[in-house]
Amino acid sequence: MRICPTDITFGYHSPLKDLYKQGKLEGLKSFSGEELTHPSIDHIKPKSLGGASELGNYVLTNRKENMIRGNRNIDYYIEKNQQAMLDYIEWFETHVIEGFDCKAYAKKVINAINRFSNNFIIVNMKGK
Numbered sequence: 001m002r003i004c005p006t007d008i009t010f011g012y013h014s015p016l017k018d019l020y021k022q023g024k025l026e027g028l029k030s031f032s033g034e035e036l037t038h039p040s041i042d043h044i045k046p047k048s049l050g051g052a053s054e055l056g057n058y059v060l061t062n063r064k065e066n067m068i069r070g071n072r073n074i075d076y077y078i079e080k081n082q083q084a085m086l087d088y089i090e091w092f093e094t095h096v097i098e099g100f101d102c103k104a105y106a107k108k109v110i111n112a113i114n115r116f117s118n119n120f121i122i123v124n125m126k127g128k
Helices: 015-021 063-069 075-080 082-093 102-116
Strands: 039-043 058-062
Touching (some): 015 039, 063 075, 075 082, 082 102
């Protein structure tokens, strides 16, 4: 299913939002492993728990999943579908988008997960 970019609502400004609206994230699934049909910016460390509103603390997921997660730890997503999280990171590690450093973003996500997860640590992705 493809939706019109003008139907997308994001609570926070982010380069991820701009890239999605420009159609540059083709093939990317949400952090929770679903097709991005109603994308939403989710905080790795919830803002209500002191998480920063910055790119390294953002992942794309669907609005419904974001609302269900609420302010639970990032482990909520990882426990549900660890492979989806790894696929999300790998997508950014293997793509090039002009004007956006995909690999640097992937590293920021890994670092945030390693800082805020209670149960998971990402040691290495694709030998990088």
